[in-house]
Amino acid sequence: MQNECAAFDYVPLVVYRCIQRGIDRKFEFVTPYVYSLLNLTPEQLIHDSKVFFCRIHPEDRNMFLRGWENHTHLPATIRLEYRMLGEGNRVIWVQENSVMSQGSIENEIVCHGALIEIPDHQQIKEELQRWDRELQSLTDNLPDIIGRFDRKNRVMYLNRWWDSVEPFPPEKYLGKQLIELGVSQKVAGIFEKKIQSVCEKGISDSLEISHPTKQGLKNFEIRFCPEPTIGGQILTVLLICRDVTDVRMAELAFRESDEKFRQLAEVVDSVFWIWDVDLQQIVYVSPAYKRLWGGDPQKLMSNPFDWLTIVFQEDQSKVENLFLKRIDVKCLDIEYRIVTRHDELRWVHNRTFPVKDSLGRIHRVIGIAQDVTERKKWEEERLRGAKLESLGLLAGGLAHDFNNLLTAILGQLSLAKFTLDSSSPLFNRISEAEHASLRAQDIARQLLTFSKGGAPVKKTVLLQEIIKENVQLVLSGSNVRPIFTIADDLWPVTIDAGQICQVIHNLVINARQAMEEGGECTIQAHNVKGDMVERSDFGQMTLHDPEWIEIRFMDKGVGISNENLEKIFDPYFTTKSTGSGLGLATSYSIVRNHGGVLAVNSxxxxxxxxxxxxxATPLPEMAYEVPEKRVKMGQGKILIMDDEIQIRKVLGEMVETCGYSYQTAKDGEEALRDFCEAWEIGSPFSAVILDLTVPGGLGGKEVLSRLLTIDPQVKAIVVSGYSNDPVLANYQEYGFKGRVAKPFNLVDLSVVLHSVLE
Structure with missing residues (x-):
C-alpha cells in the first residue's frame, strides 16, 4: 500500500482520503501534488480541517456544500467542478471526483477521491455559452428571418415568422413543415425544391417572392445556404429571409425618377451635364448637347473640355479660364457664345451648382447651359429702343421747331405772293421758294413719323404725281432708272401723304440697294377689286374693302432667300452691314395704320x-379734295393763341389779309382771360385759333375744354407743329371745328377759317 501511494507522488493530480462533515474536511491522506496545485502541504491539510474549505472560491462554496448533501444511498459518486484560490489568490478551476461510503463509526462519511485542474475546460464552456447567448441575441434582434431546415424539410430553428417581430418559441415550429406554419402550398413547394437542391448540390441559392402579411403584400429576398458537417455531409440548410419591400419601392421610385429625368433631359432645349470632382470628368450630358449644339457626347466623356471647341473663338479663353479655376470651388454663372453645327451663332447662359456629400465635401457639380439668344436679342432691341426713343424725342422737338420756322417762312411768302400779280417776275420766284418750303415740310413730317408714329393725318389725294415725284427723288443721281406704269384712272386714296411718301422712299431705296450694278426699277399702280387680289399671288391676305389700289415696286436685284423673307418686316432685321433694320418695319407699320397691306414676293x-x-376712295362714293388755290375772304374777330411771337405775328397778318380782325395771346391763361372779357362785354370772338402745345402752360386741348364750359358753341381751330398728333388727326372728337398743320400758307388758313365760319 505504501508503494502504491508513493506512485501518486509523480502524478499531476491530488488523491486524497478524508472524512467529510459540512465545511470540515479532515484529511487522512493527501498526495504531495496538492502543494503544486494549492500551495498547501499535505501536513497543513491533515492538521487543519477547515483550510481546504477556505481555499474554495467564495462564490462556489454553497454549490460545493450542496454537492455533499442528501446522499441517502451509499456508496455514492460525486462529480463537481468549482473554483479554488491558489498562490496569490490565483483562480484555479478543478474537477473533483469522489466516492462516498459509510465509515466505521455511525454517521461518519468517508470519501476517497481525486482533484484535477481543468484550466481550459471551463473557459471553453463559458465561451460556448457566451457564444450561444450572443447568437441568440443576434437572431432575436435581427430584422431578417433566420431558419434551419433538415433534409426532410422540417423546421429545426426559427427566430421569427412573417408577421411577428417577437422571437418564435420552439414549440411553435420545431419539427413542423412550412405548410403547417401558414405558408401556401405553392410557396411551400418552391421552398422545398430549393432546400433539396441545396442539399444535393451543396451550392447556395436564392429567390424573391411576394407574400401577404398583416401589413399588406411584401417582397422577401430568401437565401438558402448549405451547412456541411465535419465529414462534408449536408444535413441542414440555413434560410435567411429579408424584407426588401422598401428597397424595391425605392428602386422603383428611383427608376421612375430616372425615367422622368431622362425624358426631361431629352426634350428640354437646355444642355444638362454632371461633373465628377474626383474623376475630373463629365459623367453625363443631355441629348441636347448633340441635338442642338452639334457636339459629340463620346468625345466629351473622354475629353471633358472638348465642348470648348464649340465656343465662339473670341470667348474661348475667358470661358476656359473660368471653368478651370472655379468649377470645383464655387458656383459659376457665365454667358458666352457658341457656334452650332449649322454655323449659327447662339448665346448660352451656363450655371453650375455644387453637390456636397455627407462630409460636406463637393463631390459633384451639376450644370445647365440654357440658350438665351432670344433674350439677348430682346435686350439689344430694348437698348436700341431706348436709344431710338431718345433720338425720337430729339427728332420730334426738331420737327416741331422746324415746322414753326417753316410756318413763319411760308406765311410771309404767301403774304408777299398775295400782293403780287401773277405776271410779276417776283411771283414765280416766290412760288419756287414756297414749293421748296413745302418740300422741307415733308422732311419735318418724316421726322415726326420717326419720332412718335401716331395716327395718320389723312386727306383724300391722287397718288399719280406723289409716286413719280418721290421715286425720282430717291433715284436721282443713281445708276437705277425708274419705269412707270401708272393707270390714268387711279382711284383717290385717303392717306397721310407724308407717311406714304416715307413708305415709297423706303421701298425704292431697298430696290436701289438690291441693284448695286444698276438696272431698272419698275413701278406699277392700278385699281384692283378685293376678289381679284385674293386670286393673285397675294391670295393669302384677307382684304375686307371692295376697292383697292395696288402699287408694285419691282427690281431685278439679288433677291431675298425664303429664310429671310419670313423676317423681312421684323424690327432691326437687316442683311446690310450698314442698315438699321427700321426702313421696312416702319413702312409695314405705316401701311397697317392706313388699313392697308404690304407684301413681298422674291x-x-x-x-x-x-x-x-x-x-381706295372711288369718286362716286367720295370726291377727293381738290387743293384750293385762291384765298377765301371773310369777316369776324379771331383770337390767336401761340407761344411763338413770330407765329402770332404772321398769323395775325394772314388773318387780317383774309378780312378778319384779330387779337393775340401768348399762352392759355391769357387766351382764357381775353375770351371771357370779350364774352362779358357782348363782343365774342368769331373763332379761336389755338396752338396745341405750349411749353409750361395750358395747351390748345386744355384751353378748349374750359372754353366749352363758357360757350358750348365756340368755334375753335387747332394748330400744331406735331402734324401727326392724335388730336390733330381726330380733332372733332376733342371739340375742334377745324385743324391746320404747321407749316401752312395763306390759302390753307383762309380755307379752314372760311369752312369753320361759313
Whole structure:
C-alpha cells in the first residue's frame, strides 16, 4: 500500500482520503501534488480541517456544500467542478471526483477521491455559452428571418415568422413543415425544391417572392445556404429571409425618377451635364448637347473640355479660364457664345451648382447651359429702343421747331405772293421758294413719323404725281432708272401723304440697294377689286374693302432667300452691314395704320416685288379734295393763341389779309382771360385759333375744354407743329371745328377759317 501511494507522488493530480462533515474536511491522506496545485502541504491539510474549505472560491462554496448533501444511498459518486484560490489568490478551476461510503463509526462519511485542474475546460464552456447567448441575441434582434431546415424539410430553428417581430418559441415550429406554419402550398413547394437542391448540390441559392402579411403584400429576398458537417455531409440548410419591400419601392421610385429625368433631359432645349470632382470628368450630358449644339457626347466623356471647341473663338479663353479655376470651388454663372453645327451663332447662359456629400465635401457639380439668344436679342432691341426713343424725342422737338420756322417762312411768302400779280417776275420766284418750303415740310413730317408714329393725318389725294415725284427723288443721281406704269384712272386714296411718301422712299431705296450694278426699277399702280387680289399671288391676305389700289415696286436685284423673307418686316432685321433694320418695319407699320397691306414676293437671283395695297376712295362714293388755290375772304374777330411771337405775328397778318380782325395771346391763361372779357362785354370772338402745345402752360386741348364750359358753341381751330398728333388727326372728337398743320400758307388758313365760319 505504501508503494502504491508513493506512485501518486509523480502524478499531476491530488488523491486524497478524508472524512467529510459540512465545511470540515479532515484529511487522512493527501498526495504531495496538492502543494503544486494549492500551495498547501499535505501536513497543513491533515492538521487543519477547515483550510481546504477556505481555499474554495467564495462564490462556489454553497454549490460545493450542496454537492455533499442528501446522499441517502451509499456508496455514492460525486462529480463537481468549482473554483479554488491558489498562490496569490490565483483562480484555479478543478474537477473533483469522489466516492462516498459509510465509515466505521455511525454517521461518519468517508470519501476517497481525486482533484484535477481543468484550466481550459471551463473557459471553453463559458465561451460556448457566451457564444450561444450572443447568437441568440443576434437572431432575436435581427430584422431578417433566420431558419434551419433538415433534409426532410422540417423546421429545426426559427427566430421569427412573417408577421411577428417577437422571437418564435420552439414549440411553435420545431419539427413542423412550412405548410403547417401558414405558408401556401405553392410557396411551400418552391421552398422545398430549393432546400433539396441545396442539399444535393451543396451550392447556395436564392429567390424573391411576394407574400401577404398583416401589413399588406411584401417582397422577401430568401437565401438558402448549405451547412456541411465535419465529414462534408449536408444535413441542414440555413434560410435567411429579408424584407426588401422598401428597397424595391425605392428602386422603383428611383427608376421612375430616372425615367422622368431622362425624358426631361431629352426634350428640354437646355444642355444638362454632371461633373465628377474626383474623376475630373463629365459623367453625363443631355441629348441636347448633340441635338442642338452639334457636339459629340463620346468625345466629351473622354475629353471633358472638348465642348470648348464649340465656343465662339473670341470667348474661348475667358470661358476656359473660368471653368478651370472655379468649377470645383464655387458656383459659376457665365454667358458666352457658341457656334452650332449649322454655323449659327447662339448665346448660352451656363450655371453650375455644387453637390456636397455627407462630409460636406463637393463631390459633384451639376450644370445647365440654357440658350438665351432670344433674350439677348430682346435686350439689344430694348437698348436700341431706348436709344431710338431718345433720338425720337430729339427728332420730334426738331420737327416741331422746324415746322414753326417753316410756318413763319411760308406765311410771309404767301403774304408777299398775295400782293403780287401773277405776271410779276417776283411771283414765280416766290412760288419756287414756297414749293421748296413745302418740300422741307415733308422732311419735318418724316421726322415726326420717326419720332412718335401716331395716327395718320389723312386727306383724300391722287397718288399719280406723289409716286413719280418721290421715286425720282430717291433715284436721282443713281445708276437705277425708274419705269412707270401708272393707270390714268387711279382711284383717290385717303392717306397721310407724308407717311406714304416715307413708305415709297423706303421701298425704292431697298430696290436701289438690291441693284448695286444698276438696272431698272419698275413701278406699277392700278385699281384692283378685293376678289381679284385674293386670286393673285397675294391670295393669302384677307382684304375686307371692295376697292383697292395696288402699287408694285419691282427690281431685278439679288433677291431675298425664303429664310429671310419670313423676317423681312421684323424690327432691326437687316442683311446690310450698314442698315438699321427700321426702313421696312416702319413702312409695314405705316401701311397697317392706313388699313392697308404690304407684301413681298422674291426669288434669289431673280429680284423682288413689293406690293403696297391701300383702300381706295372711288369718286362716286367720295370726291377727293381738290387743293384750293385762291384765298377765301371773310369777316369776324379771331383770337390767336401761340407761344411763338413770330407765329402770332404772321398769323395775325394772314388773318387780317383774309378780312378778319384779330387779337393775340401768348399762352392759355391769357387766351382764357381775353375770351371771357370779350364774352362779358357782348363782343365774342368769331373763332379761336389755338396752338396745341405750349411749353409750361395750358395747351390748345386744355384751353378748349374750359372754353366749352363758357360757350358750348365756340368755334375753335387747332394748330400744331406735331402734324401727326392724335388730336390733330381726330380733332372733332376733342371739340375742334377745324385743324391746320404747321407749316401752312395763306390759302390753307383762309380755307379752314372760311369752312369753320361759313
Amino acid at each position: 426669288a434669289v437671283g431673280e429680284g423682288s416685288t413689293f406690293s403696297l395695297f391701300l383702300p
